[in-house]
Amino acid sequence: MKAFRGEILSVPDDPAHAGAEAIRHHEDGLLVVEDGLVLACGPATELADRFGDVPFEKLEGLIVPGFVDAHVHYPQIERIASHGEQLMQWLERHIFPAEMAFADRAHADAVAAFFLDELLRHGTTSALVFATVHPGSVDALFEAALARDMRIVSGKVLMDQGPEGLRDSVESGRADTEALIARWRGRGRLGYAVTPRFAPTSSRAQLEDAGRLLAAHPDVLLHTHLSENPGEIAYVAERFPEAADYLDVYDRFGLVGPRSVFAHCVHMSDRALGRMAEAGTGIAFCPTSNLFLGSGLFDLAQADRHGVKVGIGTDVGAGTSLSVLHTLGEAYRICQLQGCCLDPFRALHLATAGGARVMGITDRVGALLPGQEADFVLLDCAATPLLARRCAGAPLHDRLFALQVLGDDRAVTGTWLRGRPAHPGAKLISRARRPARRGPAWKERRR
Ligand code: GUN
Ligand code: ZN
Secondary structure (H helix, E strand, O other): OEEEEEEEEEOOOOHHHHHHHHOEEEEEEEEEEEOOEEEEEEEHHHHHHHHOOOOEEEEEEEEEEOEEEEEEEHHHHHHOOOOOOOHHHHHHHHHHHHHHHHHOHHHHHHHHHHHHHHHHHOOEEEEEEEOOOOHHHHHHHHHHHHHHOOEEEEEOEEOOOOOOOOOOOHHHHHHHHHHHHHHHOOOOOEEEEEEEOOHHHOOHHHHHHHHHHHHHOOOOEEEEEEOOOHHHHHHHHHHOOOOOOHHHHHHHOOOOOOOEEEEEOOOOOHHHHHHHHHHOOEEEEOHHHHHHOOOOOOOHHHHHHHOOEEEEOOOOOOOOOOOHHHHHHHHHHHHHOOOOOOOHHHHHHHHHHHHHHHOOOOOOOOOOOOOOEOOEEEEOOOOOHHHHHHHOOOOHHHHHHHHHHHOOHHHEEEEEEOOEEOOHHHHHHHHOOOOHHHOHHHHHHHO
């Protein structure tokens, strides 16, 4: 048993529904961890009777649950910031060529290791991740995640109508998916997602088969893209004239349910959102991606009106940062452009417990509740001179908002997975120039 003492904040429930009750803040808090799980989390004085003898580490900063990235593409990390196109042309020009390189397992291994170390450095401990069409790209990611003890859900991309060199078939897609599920089921903190890229790159037969795979494996997710870009939506309407809308294309193949996660959902009808709410389907809101590709503004208020569950996705490489903190700042701006105001506590909820809900892992992570895995992040409100000035003497609400608007990986002092400092290798490079007082990773290195 061990403990961590410091200022602790978590938002297990959505403040939009639960109000201020949803916010758990302990100015002098104690997080008690046993065998990697949270045993207790509360005011240090209240827990002193029960855990006074437990050795604790004092952490300077704000302790929050590890971030959950509900939609990101690891093979695209090296194509982030690719200039000049919107979705369909961007895929053709920048992304498909990059993904072809993942036929090479050594390349996949190298990128997977870099990507996961970057996630940890940015404070992300759980993620729903796109790989490529190559099954080896999933093996590479899962092996690297297992070595780091990260909670990663991924799957081989199904795309039998994709470009030459990046195409599977209904049969190979099914066989590879089945083999990956069998190979990785129950290992570490990994999960599988049946992953048709999006309706334009799969045949009807493949979408139907994806529905069969989802039904055959009650423990897997369905992960894809939906209604991101007007050109994409027009193309889908042309290819599937029988469907009521884009969501209905997936629905007709049994792909809309409580284990489904759709990235983007920027241009949605009330019918489609009503159907998502009824089915218990989740949305990954990807602000930086939607701005970068000029896709449009996700309407959080509309999703709220229907009661659809929402998480936050960085969607790198269309997204411009792996920092969930920074992504929350962009989410705020997108809401502002539509006359709606995203509260910083709600934003933190969406990026932690909200994302966990979308991924179906609220029993495991997201809120530092007893029994959950002790994945957490230490944030530094003085990480930059400007943050320090803005946050000096400021109340929690203002500090949290400043972290979202001004913060990024620089504000993440350390990341812990199941109560252990995460993969020191990731920190050695990034933290080498920081003063010792800032983080346990640095201290680890000096020991
Ligand atoms: N739609 C289909 N594939 C992709 C992708 O790789 N990125 C984004 N942003 N949208 C997609
Ligand atoms: Zn995406």
